[in-house]
Amino acid sequence: KQEVTQIPAALSVPEGENLVLNCSFTDSAIYNLQWFRQDPGKGLTSLLLIQSSQREQTSGRLNASLDKSSGRSTLYIAASQPGDSATYLCAVPSNQAGTALIFGKGTTLSVSS
Amino acid sequence: GAGVSQSPSNKVTEKGKDVELRCDPISGHTALYWYRQSLGQGLEFLIYFQGNSAPDKSGLPSDRFSAERTGGSVSTLTIQRTQQEDSAVYLCASSLGPFARGWTDTQYFGPGTRLTVL
Secondary structure (H helix, E strand, O other): OOOEEEEOOEEEEEOOOOEEEEEEEOOOOOOEEEEEEEOOOOOEEEEEEEEOOOOEEEEOOEEEEEEOOOOEEEEEEOOOOHHHOEEEEEEEEOOOOOOOEEEOOOEEEEEEO | OOOOEEEOOEEEEOOOOOEEEEEEOOOOOOEEEEEEEEOOOEEEEEEEEEOOEEEEOOOOOOOOEEEEEOOOOOEEEEEOOOOHHHOEEEEEEEEOOOOOOOOOOOOEEOOOEEEEEO
16 A cells, blocks of 8 residues: 655745755555645645656756655755745555545645745 | 635534535546545545546545535535544545546645534
């Protein structure tokens, strides 16, 4: 059964710092991996989707990498801003269904000005 | 265009009552998903629709939970005889679909319905 783990559970940094969020998964036979952002009381916003054939994806100050063989993904945020404060979730499709997403419990990021 | 919408945004009910949660997906999205987010459990998949069919309902926690989708659009999640452990935020998502087994496209989430069972 696929399990997704995110470390750390919480992170506090001053504005301007570069930071890395980690995601690991137990079954390396994934089709893709997605990173989401969730603001308090809100739904999820998709940030990046990396297909299994890709090594990384970039969007603005965000860069996500994927290493299937080691079962790991990282989300790199450059020059963090207070507006980046949110919970970041990674998710992989269920191998069994191929459609349901299995989520980690998230990393709650706080960026202070 | 409009995103995924859900109603109500908040629902407080008494233990033992039935509740219905509604999801309006993005127009043209054939795939629709329900998830539940509760403290300590994180986000859990409940059910997936492709059109009006539900090929994967493996995440529904008990037979008190059911869902339907009509016209390939609106979906309703029904919880019968609610229990306190049903208290959670219920999130709906949609995506373009359809796709081959194992392939997924970006899922767009609604704001959720916060259900509190007293």
